[in-house]
Amino acid sequence: MISREMAINFLNSASVDDILNYINLINNNFKRKYVTYSKNVFIPLSKWCRNRCGYCIFREDKPSLMKPNEVKEILLRGDKLGCREALFTFGERVDENKDIKEQLKSLGYSNILEYLYDLEEWTLNNTSLLPHTNCGILDYEELKMLKDVNASMGLMLENASERLMNTIAHKYSPGKDPKLRIEMIENAGKLKIPFTTGLLIGIGETNEEIVDSLFKIKEIHDKYKHIQEVIIQNFKPKKGILMENFKEPTPIKMLKVIILAKLILKDISIQIPPNLNRETGQLFLLAGVDDWGGVSPLTKDYVNPEAEWPEIEELRNMSEELGLKLKMRLPVYDKYISREWLSEKVYNKIIEMGWLKK
Secondary structure, three states: OOOHHHHHHHHHOOOHHHHHHHHHHHHHHOOOOEEEEEEEEEEEEEOOOOOOOOOOOOOOOOOOOOOHHHHHHHHHHHHHOOOOEEEEEEOOOHHHOHHHHHHHHHHOOOOHHHHHHHHHHHHHHHOOOEEEEEOOOOOHHHHHHHHOOOOEEEOOOEOOOHHHHHOOOOOOOHHHOHHHHHHHHHHHHHOOOOEEEEEEEOOOOOHHHHHHHHHHHHHHHHHHOOEEEEEEEEOOOOOOOOOOOOOOOOHHHHHHHHHHHHHHHOOOEEEOOHHHOOOOHHHHHHOOOOEEEEEOOOOOOOOOOOOOOOOHHHHHHHHHOOOOEEEEOOOOOHHHOOOOOOOHHHHHHHHHOOOOOO
């Protein structure tokens, strides 16, 4: 077990020996045969959001809502391409926008979650895809409702530091309050929802705040055992965002955070976005990364639209060069495929499709 002090010292040090020793420790203690990925379609129901994060290009002032036929067309096309995950997302608390409220009313819904539930239930009934929702802060009852039609859900912690709420990254984003995000991640644990969270590196955080955020995730997972994967995502400057002149984290900084994530979080899968790390992805595999995350043959990454998804064959080559086999997975990890963790709707779908591993 690595201590908080050891972890902070490691991030602060410039020792090549420390990096190599920890990589050696990881590869001796965490044996891997595979690197996994999820073949998905990305469905942004709305890009309006109450938050205005300093690094976000996803948000749009235009309060538009995807129509049911648009969503279903993407789902059916993704199904034909062999996708197994339907990633549903939208800006946080879009119901606060009166124009979106009117659009929902015209479709026969009083709120966005009713609409989302119906689309996800349709997905389960009419395709071979399993829904995964990431739409910002939800309360306990909202999570409970959506568990019925989701194989897994997610919310990036980003960082556990309250200080960042007073910086350009989060000062216009009430939903990025770490207390709210930690509460939601804990509520997902209470409800036994297989969950994805993660850190965003390079938004003005200190090394101490990175380490404390990793230990906070560990603390929650030790209590509820529901965090299936943690994403270590690198900030990328983009034209037009408030933080467009900020520097992205160096590959070595990312490497060291990934090393610590693996050492601290142990049995939790560590994921990096492959479209943001095409040149460095193999380096990160050496540090314990075992999942490439969601990759789509159909839809772009609406959070990082400038970064195209790599082809599956490219990921296969990158993995196999290090002696690791590439394996497609479902949005819910194998160890969570049981009635203990999934609703009857989702569990029965997995059984019906023959995806349960014997």
